[in-house]
Amino acid sequence: MSKSALRTVASPDYLKVVWKEMYDNTLPRKRNSKGRDGISINSFQEHKKEFIKRISDDIKNSRYSFWDLAPVFLPKSDGKERLICVPVVQDRLVQRAILKFLYDNGCRAETSISYGFVKGRNVSKALKEAVRLRRKKGFVYKADISSFFDNISREGLEERVKRKVKHRSLHDLLVSTISLEVATATKAEGKRIRRQGLVLGKGVRQGMPISPFFANLILERFDNHLISRGFSVIRYADDIIAFSESEEGCQEIEDVIKDELEKVGLGIKESKSGLYDPVESVDFLGLGIVRKGKGYSVEVTDSQLQKIRAKILEVSDLDYCNARGITITQFLSRLDNICEGYKNYYGKFDNERQVDDLLVSARNNALDNMIRGVFGIDYKDLNNKKKRFIGIDE
Numbered sequence: 001m002s003k004s005a006l007r008t009v010a011s012p013d014y015l016k017v018v019w020k021e022m023y024d025n026t027l028p029r030k031r032n033s034k035g036r037d038g039i040s041i042n043s044f045q046e047h048k049k050e051f052i053k054r055i056s057d058d059i060k061n062s063r064y065s066f067w068d069l070a071p072v073f074l075p076k077s078d079g080k081e082r083l084i085c086v087p088v089v090q091d092r093l094v095q096r097a098i099l100k101f102l103y104d105n106g107c108r109a110e111t112s113i114s115y116g117f118v119k120g121r122n123v124s125k126a127l128k129e130a131v132r133l134r135r136k137k138g139f140v141y142k143a144d145i146s147s148f149f150d151n152i153s154r155e156g157l158e159e160r161v162k163r164k165v166k167h168r169s170l171h172d173l174l175v176s177t178i179s180l181e182v183a184t185a186t187k188a189e190g191k192r193i194r195r196q197g198l199v200l201g202k203g204v205r206q207g208m209p210i211s212p213f214f215a216n217l218i219l220e221r222f223d224n225h226l227i228s229r230g231f232s233v234i235r236y237a238d239d240i241i242a243f244s245e246s247e248e249g250c251q252e253i254e255d256v257i258k259d260e261l262e263k264v265g266l267g268i269k270e271s272k273s274g275l276y277d278p279v280e281s282v283d284f285l286g287l288g289i290v291r292k293g294k295g296y297s298v299e300v301t302d303s304q305l306q307k308i309r310a311k312i313l314e315v316s317d318l319d320y321c322n323a324r325g326i327t328i329t330q331f332l333s334r335l336d337n338i339c340e341g342y343k344n345y346y347g348k349f350d351n352e353r354q355v356d357d358l359l360v361s362a363r364n365n366a367l368d369n370m371i372r373g374v375f376g377i378d379y380k381d382l383n384n385k386k387k388r389f390i391g392i393d394e
């Protein structure tokens with residue numbers, strides 16, 4: 001069994017199937033981004049026969065080794081940065097091939113309460129289930145696992161991998177991904193990485209295709225313990241929300257969650273955790289679970305709406321644009337992309353009309369700010385033809 005597992009993953013035909021899915025699922029605008037090895041999705045596609053043959057031979061002959069990861073910094077809504085550690089194209093292909101084999105052969109780490117990184121589940125389904133549970137049990141305990149990926153025990157994860165994955169020939173490849181580190185090109189980049197709290201030799205780097213599997217694997221026992229206790233819980237990666245008929249019930253759940261996480265070397269981020277009574281709104285996965293009559297709805301909350309407005313207006317500041325080299329034409333494109341991004345980000349929610357109205361209003365205010373700042377003109381003095389030309393909605 002173990003030998004055929006490695007041979008299957010290393011098969012050129014198997015790698016070609018995985019590659020086609022990977023290529024098709026990559027947005028065209030991202031296919032030219034080069035990894036640390038100088039290879040992009042498009043260049044790999046152009047020479048895929050040669051690349052896949054070499055990868056296949058290296059895996060079969062135990063010569064394959066993964067590259068260090070490249071750091072990518074993504075802006076967060078609170079003004080901070082999220083560090084994503086990106087593998088080179090060939091490493092993404094190999095990791096995806098391993099995952100496909102594991103999933104196709106029933107080696108999964110997801111449980112009935114885990115919704116993150118699970119095929120067939122998503123944010124919308126997690127929120128729908130949260131509303132269903134809260135209609136039955138109004139008290140809520142919400143918690144975030146503190147620096148989840150960065151605090152995963154490598155030794156504990158290696159032990160879980162070797163117990164869970166029965167195909168021993170895959171162990172070396174899997175274990176080698178656990179210890180992958182991010183490479184830095186400059187001192188400034190190194191400082192940005194350290195500010196994220198990343199410690200060399202500790203944790204699993206977020207951004208690899210294999211990382212979600214590891215995340216669910218390290219919390220599989222945690223999930224199953226909560227299920228065995230009969231708790232009503234949803235976990236999406238490091239976000240946890242639990243429901244009870246009483247405050248005392250929530251406090252019991254809180255104690256158990258903390259105790260069980262401690263067993264795997266993890267803890268709760270107290271600043272983002274708390275207990276809520278049935279009439280209080282609870283933020284979960286970027287949206288609010290809000291009391292409506294005798295039931296609950298999923299909405300973008302007032303506080304979230306104000307953050308959206310502030311983010312849109314931020315891009316109309318001349319100093320902001322000049323500091324980033326943004327021209328007037330780029331400003332208009334960026335403004336529209338931000339508004340469209342917010343519309344697509346949240347998925348399904350119940351106050352969609354309110355959000356649409358805010359996006360139109362904030363976009364027009366941002367345009368007004370830019371017109372005043374650049375041309376000294378009040379957009380209200382413009383006639384309809386000029387407004388339409390500039391891009392202001394009536």
